[in-house]
Amino acid sequence: MRGRLVSEERRHRAEERAKSRAGLTPAGQLAVIDARLGEGEGAVRERANLRRQIEATAAKPSPKVKKVKKESKERVKAKGRRKDSRSRSRNGTRARSAD
Numbered sequence: 001m002r003g004r005l006v007s008e009e010r011r012h013r014a015e016e017r018a019k020s021r022a023g024l025t026p027a028g029q030l031a032v033i034d035a036r037l038g039e040g041e042g043a044v045r046e047r048a049n050l051r052r053q054i055e056a057t058a059a060k061p062s063p064k065v066k067k068v069k070k071e072s073k074e075r076v077k078a079k080g081r082r083k084d085s086r087s088r089s090r091n092g093t094r095a096r097s098a099d
Contacts, residue, residue, distance in 0.1 A: 026053040 021029060030050045033043050
């Protein structure tokens, strides 16, 4: 019984740590490691991974926002003509050219 309570408590604390760490940036995670273990002490692989992530985000250009082209009036008119001609032909009347 006691072993189950201890393992549940450990699991709960691990979930809390994971949530708090997920909210940090790689630079913030590196600062937490430095504060806990000391500057450059321990966690060599984790520090290397975090530094790589920091460099990768710094090297990436910011994503460009795609511009949506507005349809020209002529295109809208042409679409309107096609729509009208389709609806007329479905109604039994013959489509006439607008030109």
